[in-house]
């Protein structure tokens with residue numbers, strides 16, 4: 001598989017915020033979001049078997065597959081998730097939601113965090129009805145981020161327990177975080193911080 005990096009860290013955002021995990025960051029993305037803070041170029045090439053060997057020794061038994069956009073390597077991704085599931089690991093995935101994950105694979109995932117980008121072809125109705133899917137919306141000014149009034153309308157149709165609002169920004173002070181906090185409070189949904197950004201960790 002084409003990867004950016006494999007590393008152990010603590011999840012800084014979304015429903016698993018604060019939890020330690022092995023991160024498998026796959027390279028490449030089908031979107032080009034202005035200001036994307038992820039280096040999308042591959043620097044590693046590891047087989048599914050090599051990744052499973054790496055994950056098997058993990059003490060905390062949790063793996064977060066992220067990117068880039070992991071579903072661009074769907075065939076091998078399905079094999080990887082199948083193997084992690086057989087090892088008994090808790091599997092999380094982060095995706096922009098533009099590609100469907102087959103049901104058999106999705107059922108093996110503990111938590112899928114789908115972050116629909118404004119103007120993209122994310123299939124929101126497909127994801128919104130899955131009980132292991134959380135939806136994370138980024139509030140901000142760039143074109144691909146959501147506006148306050150758009151989220152107010154959109155979220156009225158969704159299960160609020162599985163909706164998260166997070167601020168755009170990769171600067172340490174996260175000066176826009178208060179807007180995301182206030183909107184989450186007003187709409188009765190979850191607020192996500194970006195702890196790794198605040199603490200200058202990855």
Ligand code: SF4
Pocket residue numbers: 029030031032033036037038067068069096117
């Ligand atoms: S979908 Fe995510 S990884 Fe892809 S360009 Fe946008 S912010 Fe970057």
